[in-house]
Amino acid sequence: MHSDDVNPTDATVNSTADAAAETEVSxxxxxxGAIPATPAAHAVPPAANRRMVRAQGQxxxxxxxxxxxxxxPAASGGAARDGAHREGAMxxxxxxxxxxxxxxxxxxxxxxxxxxxxxxxxxxxxxxxFFSQLIEERRARLRRPPTVLDVGCSYGVxxxxxxxxxxxxxxxxxYGERDGEAPDRAVLLARDRELVQARQxxxxxxxxxxxxxRPAVSYARAAGFLDDAVCADLExxxxxxxxRTVLAGADFVVSxxxxxxxxxxxxxxxxxxxERSDRPWMAHFVLRMFSFDPFTEVLDALGYDxxxxxGVFPQRRFASAQEQQQVLDxxxxxxxxxxxxxxxxxLYARLHVSRPRHAPARRxxxxxxxxxxxxxxxx
Ligand SMILES: C[S@@+](CC[C@H](N)C(=O)[O-])C[C@H]1O[C@@H](n2cnc3c(N)ncnc32)[C@H](O)[C@@H]1O
Numbered sequence: 001m002h003s004d005d006v007n008p009t010d011a012t013v014n015s016t017a018d019a020a021a022e023t024e025v026s027x028x029x030x031x032x033g034a035i036p037a038t039p040a041a042h043a044v045p046p047a048a049n050r051r052m053v054r055a056q057g058q059x060x061x062x063x064x065x066x067x068x069x070x071x072x073p074a075a076s077g078g079a080a081r082d083g084a085h086r087e088g089a090m091x092x093x094x095x096x097x098x099x100x101x102x103x104x105x106x107x108x109x110x111x112x113x114x115x116x117x118x119x120x121x122x123x124x125x126x127x128x129x130f131f132s133q134l135i136e137e138r139r140a141r142l143r144r145p146p147t148v149l150d151v152g153c154s155y156g157v158x159x160x161x162x163x164x165x166x167x168x169x170x171x172x173x174x175y176g177e178r179d180g181e182a183p184d185r186a187v188l189l190a191r192d193r194e195l196v197q198a199r200q201x202x203x204x205x206x207x208x209x210x211x212x213x214r215p216a217v218s219y220a221r222a223a224g225f226l227d228d229a230v231c232a233d234l235e236x237x238x239x240x241x242x243x244r245t246v247l248a249g250a251d252f253v254v255s256x257x258x259x260x261x262x263x264x265x266x267x268x269x270x271x272x273x274x275e276r277s278d279r280p281w282m283a284h285f286v287l288r289m290f291s292f293d294p295f296t297e298v299l300d301a302l303g304y305d306x307x308x309x310x311g312v313f314p315q316r317r318f319a320s321a322q323e324q325q326q327v328l329d330x331x332x333x334x335x336x337x338x339x340x341x342x343x344x345x346x347l348y349a350r351l352h353v354s355r356p357r358h359a360p361a362r363r364x365x366x367x368x369x370x371x372x373x374x375x376x377x378x379x
Contacts (some may be wrong), residue, residue, distance in 0.1 A: 061311040062341075063126055090319060095260060095289060097325025097347075104213045108185040108324065109155035112216075113175040116377075121316040123256045124350055127169040127285050128161050130309075130351060131254050134283055135162070135205055138252050145205045149250035149280065152258025152265065153209025154216045156225025163207060163225065164199045189222055196224035208246055210234070210270070234266040239273060247273035250280040256349075257284040257315065264298040271302050282354040287315060288342070289330045292352045299354045309351040316347055347368040 091099040103111045131148070138146035150158045160166050166174075174185065174191075209226045211217050213231040220226040230243045239247055247270050255262075271279055279302065286292055296306045318324035327347065331338045341348045 045203070063311050063313045081088070092323065092326060096323065096330045097260075099325045101215060104154060104211075105215050107215050108183070108188050108219055109171075109175045109216075110177075110182050110188075112155060113172050114177070116316065117172040117176070119316040119319055120170060121257075123285050123313060123315040124157050124161055126313045127158065127254070127256045127283075127351075131158065131252075133352070134252060134281060138281060139203075141206070142251060143205055146159060146251035147206040147208060147249050149247065149253045149270065150207065150209045150226075151211075151253060151255040151270065151284075152261060153211045153220060153226065153229070154213065156209060156220030156223060158254055158256060159207035159209065159220065159225040160223075163204055164195055185219075188222055189219070192223035192225065206249075208250065210247070210266075234269045235262060239269060243357065244273045248275075248278075250274070251283040253280045254284070256285045259284050259292075259295070260290045264294040267295055268298045268302070271304070276303055276356075279356045281356075282352075284352050284354075285313060285315075285349045286352060287347055287349050288312065288336050289327055289334065289347075292350070295352070296354075303357050304354040305357050306352055306354040308355060312341060312348040312350055314346045315349045316343075318345055318347065 014137055029195065035295075087306060093099050098114065103115045135146055135148060148159070148162070153159065157171070160171065161168070175188065177183070206227045207225065209217060209220055209229040211220075211229070211231060214231050217226070217229045217231040221229050228244050228246050228249075230239065232239060232243055250270070253267075253270060267282070267284075271282075274280060282299070282304070284292075284295070292306070292308070318327065324342070324345065327342060328338055
């Protein structure tokens with residue numbers, strides 16, 4: 001990082017714990033080739049996340065959190081501990097996962113975070129140091145703050161974590177009930193805007209989002225988490241010219257919890273919005289039940305190499321025993337061994353990082369920069 005590039009988006013980077021985490025992240029990103037979780041890795045349960053952490057570690061291939069305040073006992077059958085069952089009959093999508101569509105389209109993030117808190121949804125937190133690391137690499141090469149496009153940005157979740165240094169626990173507290181009452185949207189927005197302004201500096205990356213939920217995108221824009229956004233379902237159609245312009249501005253495309261809702265069609269349309277010489281890097285956290293092969297193929301045709309980062313990442317608890325069984329069935333159908341992972345009550349994701357193969361020299365700001373060692377080649 002340049003000395004003048006103090007990045008408010010990752011205020012944790014100088015702490016001892018985070019220095020260690022950064023090293024681990026670098027090592028993980030540098031790993032080439034998919035390494036399936038070993039049986040030994042299965043023995044390590046994901047840390048409970050009632051207190052989110054500022055650093056993460058890896059043990060036997062399972063990326064987990066450190067500094068967890070108190071372990072949360074797994075609910076029987078691996079189901080969520082409360083809440084989800086009280087919501088009445090659950091609906092499931094065709095992959096076997098519980099349908100959470102109703103919480104993606106509320107005017108503010110209260111229902112989203114209240115529901116996901118009960119499921120210990122943790123993946124944006126675990127993704128943060130990886131995204132931060134790659135943002136810093138892009139910054140070093142471009143010699144300017146990069147533009148980050150979050151696919152399936154929802155209420156601006158990854159942008160909030162990255163630009164404001166928030167944790168998922170912060171998010172759960174921010175949007176939780178006050179004295180038993182749902183918070184007021186205007187109050188939430190005013191507080192978010194204040195936070196974004198307080199954390200903004202010349203070094204802050206630009207954050208743009210893509211999501212099919214207009215209420216979520218509107219909130220993220222109004223709060224200031226996102227500098228620009230595309231509200232569209234690019235599974236269904238090509239981007240308009242205006243949308244293409246926003247997408248083409250991306251230097252780095254990220255996602256958590258979105259692949260599966262979107263397929264390689266959306267990713268193809270995003271990458272194709274840019275000239276071949278100017279395509280963005282990508283980092284997607286993807287549930288193990290979804291094969292990344294079709295994405296790798298599409299991206300390969302567009303000139304990308306894809307690295308499958310070693311290890312697995314806990315995403316959330318199953319919402320019910322029924323959801324768990326359905327997902328286990330899906331995993332069996334696609335030949336993924338769930339033992340010690342999904343069979344123990346959590347959904348797990350993998351990280352896939354894709355970068356253009358033949359980037360022109362002008363994109364390589366400083367040949368021989370230490371960041372090269374993370375990715376093995378200029379890009
Ligand atoms: C599980 S949420 C993940 C949100 C956020 N990335 C996170 O990790 O907290 C999935 C998001 O994908 C969005 N989504 C679903 N289908 C989509 C599509 N076809 N195009 C864009 N976004 C979509 C939903 O609206 C929702 O915001």
